Amino acid sequence: MSGDGPVVVLVGPPGAGKTTVGNAVASTLSVGFRDTDVDVEQVAGKSIADIFVEDGEPVFRELERTAVATALAEHDGVLALGGGAVSDETTRSLLRGHRVVFLDVGLSDAVGRVGFNRDRPLLLDSPRAQLKRLLDERRPVYTEVASVTVDTSGRAPDDVAEEVVGHAR
Numbered sequence: 001m002s003g004d005g006p007v008v009v010l011v012g013p014p015g016a017g018k019t020t021v022g023n024a025v026a027s028t029l030s031v032g033f034r035d036t037d038v039d040v041e042q043v044a045g046k047s048i049a050d051i052f053v054e055d056g057e058p059v060f061r062e063l064e065r066t067a068v069a070t071a072l073a074e075h076d077g078v079l080a081l082g083g084g085a086v087s088d089e090t091t092r093s094l095l096r097g098h099r100v101v102f103l104d105v106g107l108s109d110a111v112g113r114v115g116f117n118r119d120r121p122l123l124l125d126s127p128r129a130q131l132k133r134l135l136d137e138r139r140p141v142y143t144e145v146a147s148v149t150v151d152t153s154g155r156a157p158d159d160v161a162e163e164v165v166g167h168a169r
């Protein structure tokens with residue numbers, strides 16, 4: 001249903017907990033949860049890993065840009081974006097005016113959470129170095145699009161979710 005947009009949009013690097021915390025926040029608020037990574041997989045009819053291998057990252061980014069725009073327009077619950085969505089300028093401008101929370105995470109915690117996960121194509125090779133690069137490159141962008149930053153390092157998902165609930169619309 002369309003309305004004022006999502007009650008909260010979660011951005012941040014892989015392993016920040018956008019999907020996990022987003023689900024918990026939606027459950028607490030009794031609203032729907034949507035994740036643009038899932039939307040992209042549904043539209044493409046295959047996993048993100050397969051999109052990267054078979055079609056390439058630019059195709060994934062194009063699908064992601066459309067998925068974010070669609071979700072912002074029609075979802076009124078909690079919305080989690082993929083970690084790289086904010087690298088797109090159109091997406092950044094679409095996020096203006098929305099309640100955006102940056103879930104931050106330190107490098108060690110991020111590596112511990114997703115360093116050995118095989119579902120994230122960007123982290124298959126040298127996960128620690130890749131996560132450091134993504135964090136260094138994107139932190140300024142996450143900060144720019146978000147009105148609030150919540151550090152998740154060393155914290156349980158439920159604890160983070162409770163804080164995010166306080167920032168929802």
Ligand SMILES: Nc1ncnc2c1ncn2[C@@H]1O[C@H](COP(=O)(O)OP(=O)(O)O)[C@@H](O)[C@H]1O
Binds near residue numbers: 016083152155160
């Ligand atoms: N605060 C947290 N503490 C410990 N592990 C976490 C936390 N948040 C998420 N995780 C775990 O880290 C992994 C990645 O979480 P996920 O929600 O998919 O992150 P994102 O969507 O930001 O990439 C999952 O295995 C999840 O259970």
Ligand SMILES: O=C(O)C1=C[C@@H](OP(=O)(O)O)[C@@H](O)[C@H](O)C1
Binds near residue numbers: 015037083084085121
């Ligand atoms: O950081 C990125 O560029 C990506 C993050 C992933 O989502 P999560 O941030 O939910 O892991 C997913 O969109 C894809 O693997 C690319």
Ligand SMILES: [Mg+2]
Binds near residue numbers: 035037
């Ligand atoms: Mg996710």
